Amino acid sequence: QVQLQESGPGLVKPSGTLSLTCAVSGDAISSNWWSWVRQPPGKGLDWIGEISHSGSTSYNPSLKSRVTISVDKSKNQFSLKLSSVTAADTAMYYCATAASGPLAFWGQGTLVTVSS
């Protein structure tokens, strides 16, 4: 069974770059699709983007200009960078994975607050 664990700074300054990593265990990152999803406080789920095992990426059009998702196969992990953050980017950030369709495994999430 795949296990995912997010890590990264819990506080980011406005206009800075949010950087998170998702460590993968129980499966090789050389398969599946690897996604990032966020959830602002009290709100619903918002898909950020994903990367395939081959390195192809897809991003939410509303965030595309600020998002980069990458994979490090040697460490079996993938990462999220979101630039030019504002308070509106304050959210719980989840990593998740899909083998053939839905996001079937989720990490526990990490709260990122954007504040000076």
Add this chain to the structure above:
Amino acid sequence: QPVLTQSSSASASLGSSVKLTCTLTSGHSTYIIAWHQQQPGKAPRYLMKLEGSGSYNKGSGLPDRFSGSSSGADRYLTIVNLQFEDEADYYCETWDSNTRVFGEGTKLTVL
């Protein structure tokens, strides 16, 4: 891209049944969806994949109390014999070649 519509809230009594609805936009009525459960303070949990035919595949360990069905553009999640631990937010998800979309979620209250 597809859009998923869900009612904002639902409620039902302990031990009764509830049917939650997720509606696909026209032009996307054949899409496969997934249902996810998010209990308070927890990460989402994948429940099942549900096809337009009504065929569904449940996630590991999901009780038989949970089932899925479909009619046209509507996708349903039915929970029978409601338990207090079923009180949660329920999200539907769909996807295509370059995007994923979530519904806005239904908050289920068990009375």
